Amino acid sequence: xxxxxxxxxxxxxxxxxxxxxxxxxxxxxxxxxxxxxxxxxxxxxxxxxxxxxxxxxxxxxxxxxxxxxxxxxxxxxxxxxxxxxxxxxxxxxxxxxxxxxxxxxxxxxxxxxxxxxxxxxxxxxxxxxxxxxxxxxxxxxxxxxxxxxxxxxxxxxxxxxxxxxxxxxxxxxxxxxxxxxxxxxxxxxxxxxxxxxxxxxxxx
Amino acid sequence: xxxxxxxxxxxxxxxxxxxxxxxxxxxxxxxxxxxxxxxxxxxxxxxxxxxxxxxxxxxxxxxxxxxxxxxxxxxxxxxxxxxxxxxxxxxxxxxxxxxxxxxxxxxxxxxxxxxxxxxxxxxxxxxxxxxxxxxxxxxxxxxxxxxxxxxxxx
Numbered sequence: 001x002x003x004x005x006x007x008x009x010x011x012x013x014x015x016x017x018x019x020x021x022x023x024x025x026x027x028x029x030x031x032x033x034x035x036x037x038x039x040x041x042x043x044x045x046x047x048x049x050x051x052x053x054x055x056x057x058x059x060x061x062x063x064x065x066x067x068x069x070x071x072x073x074x075x076x077x078x079x080x081x082x083x084x085x086x087x088x089x090x091x092x093x094x095x096x097x098x099x100x101x102x103x104x105x106x107x108x109x110x111x112x113x114x115x116x117x118x119x120x121x122x123x124x125x126x127x128x129x130x131x132x133x134x135x136x137x138x139x140x141x142x143x144x145x146x147x148x149x150x151x152x153x154x155x156x157x158x159x160x161x162x163x164x165x166x167x168x169x170x171x172x173x174x175x176x177x178x179x180x181x182x183x184x185x186x187x188x189x190x191x192x193x194x195x196x197x198x199x200x201x202x203x204x
Numbered sequence: 205x206x207x208x209x210x211x212x213x214x215x216x217x218x219x220x221x222x223x224x225x226x227x228x229x230x231x232x233x234x235x236x237x238x239x240x241x242x243x244x245x246x247x248x249x250x251x252x253x254x255x256x257x258x259x260x261x262x263x264x265x266x267x268x269x270x271x272x273x274x275x276x277x278x279x280x281x282x283x284x285x286x287x288x289x290x291x292x293x294x295x296x297x298x299x300x301x302x303x304x305x306x307x308x309x310x311x312x313x314x315x316x317x318x319x320x321x322x323x324x325x326x327x328x329x330x331x332x333x334x335x336x337x338x339x340x341x342x343x344x345x346x347x348x349x350x351x352x353x354x355x356x357x358x
Contacts, residue, residue: 018288080247081333093319094312094331100246102269104344108225109245172245 022095048202050190051156052131055182062120064126070119073171074178089119105169112163114164114178121145135201153195157188209270211236213345214282222268226252226260230277238278242335250336252308259315262344272330277305281314290314293351294344301338309334313348321357324346 031136034175054060062071069078093100100109101117120126123143126134137143138152147155156162168177178203180187194200208217211234220232228249230253239262240248246264254276255263258332281290287295290310300306309332316323316331323331329346336344 008357082330083243083333084330092330095333096258099252099259100261100264102265104266106246106266108223111246111264146270172247 021129039047046125047190047194047197048135048200049132050182051194052134053182054165054187055126055134055156055166056131057180058178059180060162061126062077065119065126066125068146070124085119087121089121105167107170110170110172110174112169113165114161116159116161118161130204132204135199139199139201149195149199153191205268206258207267209273209275211275212277218267220267222266223268225263226253226265226267226270226275227262228254229270230262230275232234235292236277236279240304240307242305242308248279248305248337249312250305250308252311252334254311254315257318259312267300278311279309288314290317290347290351291356293347297318297343297347297350299343299347301340305334305336305338306340309336309344313344314349316348317351317355317357322352329348 002143024153042046056075058071062073062076065071065193070083070085071077073081081095083095084092090097097117097119100111102111102113103115103117104113106113124145126137127180129137139149141147144152166179168179170176182190205222206217206219208215210216211230216234218229219227220233227241230239231241234329239253240250241263242248244263246261249261252259254260254274255265255270256273257276284289284331288310290313293298294306294310300343304312309348312332312334316327320327320331325345332344332348348358
């Protein structure tokens with residue numbers, strides 16, 4: 001009887017230890033196609049958290065890539081046809097963004113479009129960065145195009161190319177693209193609240 | 205809606221739905237059949253033509269954006285005894301097999317040579333990404349270098 005209790009207790013201990021080990025290894029999965037450490041802040045209604053749920057979404061990060069190749073699609077694969085950044089972030093000589101992308105979504109071909117369709121400059125790469133690193137990048141004038149906080153808020157809340165994320169149209173198969181997980185008005189309010197309260201970046 | 209533009213040097217006005225692809229206007233309204241329909245998704249490049257000198261995939265170009273612009277199709281690039289250097293090179297190297305996709309390739313190449321007169325193989329790989337199901341890529345590469353030579357860029 002005493003042996004039975006001993007085996008039962010030992011089994012529970014082993015199970016708990018294995019459970020922790022598995023959970024720990026699972027959280028260290030390194031996916032370079034999306035920003036890492038997506039859940040640094042999880043406090044409900046925290047403006048930084050709401051803002052970052054959007055900025056780490058594929059609709060933003062696909063065009064803030066690390067390197068000279070844009071990404072596309074729900075799985076953030078490299079843009080088809082070997083499309084490249086080019087010197088002005090609008091593609092190369094005979095393969096420009098404007099060769100296919102125009103000022104609005106094309107519902108027939110499934111090619112997305114918005115004014116000023118282009119890649120973010122290489123200094124503004126977000127792919128592979130944590131939420132905190134993205135925020136630090138946004139506030140760093142050496143990397144953000146020398147923008148003030150006011151100008152950053154304007155870009156994040158008014159730029160048509162940014163707001164396209166909530167009207168991303170359909171893909172080449174006619175399937176709707178996924179919009180960011182936070183409604184547009186809540187995101188805009190969160191960005192403004194975060195900036196007005198001092199643009200504080202939480203610690204990692 | 206009424207849209208005015210220049211095509212192959214001639215002023216043109218059409219009255220169509222603004223979302224109509226430029227390709228349909230070129231082929232079905234203006235009866236210029238040289239520009240081809242391939243995929244309809246801006247993926248294959250068979251429909252490539254020039255809008256204000258830039259290579260554009262016309263199957264995915266709403267005609268309303270053509271207002272006031274200059275459009276060039278394969279017919280406007282050169283015809284008969286007055287061939288463009290790219291068309292001449294395509295003939296010399298006997299590039300086409302079935303030929304369906306070739307106008308798009310020639311238009312993309314003409315746009316490339318305007319900006320990079322003597323492209324390297326890498327430039328060609330990076331810029332000319334149309335699709336040819338006959339796999340004439342090897343002869344096209346030779347023709348692109350030959351066109352640069354005809355233009356005196358080499």
